[in-house]
Amino acid sequence: MEQSSTSALLQGTVLDLASDVVSALRSGDHVRAGSTLTGGGAGEGVARAAVRVLGADALLPSVLLRVPPDPGQLAVFKDAVAAHPPRDDAAPAVVWSHWAMARTLRRVEHPLTGPDAAEPAAEPGAAWLDEAGWQTLTHQLAVLAPLALPGEECAVTRAARRRPVDVARGFVRAVRRRDWQQAAGAGRWLTLLDGVPDTLGLAAGLDFVRLMGGSDPRVALQLEAARLMPAAVLL
Template sequence: MAEQTQGAVPLSAVIADAATGVALALRGEGDPYALSGILRQEDALAPAAVRVLGADALAPYAMEQRAAPASADDAAVVRQALATYPPGADASEVSVWTYRGLAEAARAFLPGDGQPWPPAPAAGTGWVGTDPWPRLSHRVSQLAALALPQVAPGLAEQLAARTDDLARGFVRAVRRRDWPQAAGLGRWLARFPEVPQTLGLDSGLAFVRQMGGADPRVALHVAAAQRFHGRGW
């Protein structure tokens, strides 16, 4: 998805602002979260920003206690993103899975409005068992938005079988100061039931937040690990 501009505002800035809003909501800070308030349906870049953020655009609605309920306007923004940017026939596994994750999150967290949601496309998982750990770590970090409650449970179960490989990827990412990859992997590891104690995931995530938290999506991933899985405080 090529970066576009709306006036002087690039898509990357719109995504960063939205990610910051999500992270603040997950930490219980800022104004009550409303997706349609951050990314309005009439904004030209809103569909692309929602598509890039994926399920994370709806992460605040997954909290047990939230300040504001999801609305029909929120559903309209997500519908627009799903309709505008479906994965093509030659789409990567990451693109298909992020689309599927957004569709799953919409069904789980948004109100029914009488309209059917687009069907979630089939997404393969053969790579989970065959990718070598460096490639697996890269791919899984790109799918960090799927590490939400009620989203991609089957994928999470399969990935949990490779916890040790993903822990290895987390350590490598921290050593390479690749904070986005470290945050994404750490968020997935926080969801898994059996993470090696020797990994030091909580201190590792806290370190990633300290060093890379200026990146809004890094801050979002760490905030999600804390809010939903109690890790990284």
């Protein structure tokens, strides 16, 4: 079996999973029928890896809409967190996306006491973002879009809040490059930041990204999150 077809299957599963999340965010409930994780479509290992790739956003409907996750989905999510810990030499974005998953898991499992009740791993550092130019900053924030949540408080969100203009510039750059995934992720962040220049035209920009790139469920997921963000309160 070639590695390329393995990763093609993984990417396909990530897209299916993202579609599930988009449907759930749009309908306000879980899509139980035909769910990628519980429908037995993909093998366990692939599903687990796909959840790891989609990251904390796999449980975004539960977090944003305050509905309890499907037990089967939750189990796969837990497995994904356990099976794919970051390596010692992992890039900061990899470490942070894993941290975000662990944090989401605690939020979902301890909704009453909040995440602080069982705070495990120490928060990673975000110095790499502070040292990054605006291009890299935006790219990395888009990769870490699952951390863009109302009321989220961590080093990455603080780094983003310090540089709203730079993220807005990154959004412009991503649209110019037709990198819709980055544009959508940056757009999601921008809905949370104060100090974004009005002239950016964010609302029209998000509509434009949906028009151009919304057929990719990973793009649609970010745009749905951005749509719900202003009204949402963190679980």
